[in-house]
Amino acid sequence: MTDFRPGEFFVLGFDGLHEPVARLRGLAERYGLGGVCLFARNVDGPVQIRGLTRSLKAMCPEPWFVIATDQEGGDFQRLPPPLFGTYPAARDLKLGEAFEVGARMGQELAGLGITLDLAPVLDVDTNPDNPIINVRSFSRDPELVAAIGVEFIRGLSRHGVHACGKHFPGHGDSDTDSHLTLPTIRHDRARLDAVELHPFSRVIDEANVSVIMPAHIVYTAIDPVRPGTYSPAVLDDLLRDQLGFAGVVLTDDMGMEGALSQGELAENCVEAFAAGCDQLLVCEFHDLHEACVARLGEAIEASPALKRRAAESRRRIRHTFA
Secondary structure, three states: OOOOOHHHHEEEOOOOOOOOOHHHHHHHHHHOOOEEEEOHHHOOOHHHHHHHHHHHHHHOOOOOOEEEEOEEEOOEEOOOOOOOOOOOOHHHOOHHHHHHHHHHHHHHHHHHOOOEEOOOEOOOOOOOOOOOOHHHOOOOOHHHHHHHHHHHHHHHHOOOOEEEEEEEOOOOOOOOOOOOOOOEEOOOHHHHHHOOHHHHHHHHHHOOOOEEEEOOOEEOOOOOOOOHHHOHHHHHHHHHHHOOOOOEEEOOOOOOHHHHOOOOHHHHHHHHHHHOOOEEEEOOOHHHHHHHHHHHHHHHHHOHHHHHHHHHHHHHHHHHHO
């Protein structure tokens, strides 16, 4: 039997405002669990959130267990005002205030028991027809996106909250939404280096960002066939070897159509893990969570290469979050 509990490589969504549901608790007991992601359906005020996060941490007391949410600012907040803090949209955030806003957000999240913010968006908003990024991006200027991203991440980390830079190598120039389809970006490598990759390179070098989230997008100059989530060329060669990222790679939601375009959910989770993703985010399809976790466990048990990959991911998760 493998020493690995395959649930450690998953961050899952769930329903409920108070105690973790029996399904989630049972899965954690059988397979372990790497973390959860909170949505509006899990939120009913600060007191309730603090009680929920205490219950989750009691269920999974490992120090590397993460409780994540998307708290970007503006209209893109799972913890909305006035029950929670008011923060500017990314597009309205000025460089001089980025550290203070990140620190204020980090202080609030830490006080609620949330340890990972799925922010900032590091996409450069170069396409006015982009249906999903637009005001979630700091700017159309890659230098400004990078500078604000560095300060925002430093602010979050001041209170022990981990940041997640997304959506690598960049979702800003797509003209479709990866929630709904599989986009393709056809820029050459020189353009990607100058624009899309620049903010990610800066936050890796200057802010020691904890987590990077790849995009369900094909970048033809890097891998003409596979989306970033499933591409060793994107994850191992580019992100790890060329940009020097040593933290955790967490997928975008594997239930998005850009991910499901590659096949069935459980097998896709195996493919993403094999390609270089350390943790798999599955926010919906709750009835399939156990099948996904069990399938990854079977794949790791059967493959020496995946056992090595699991050992690497396990070290990264513990080093980053514990």
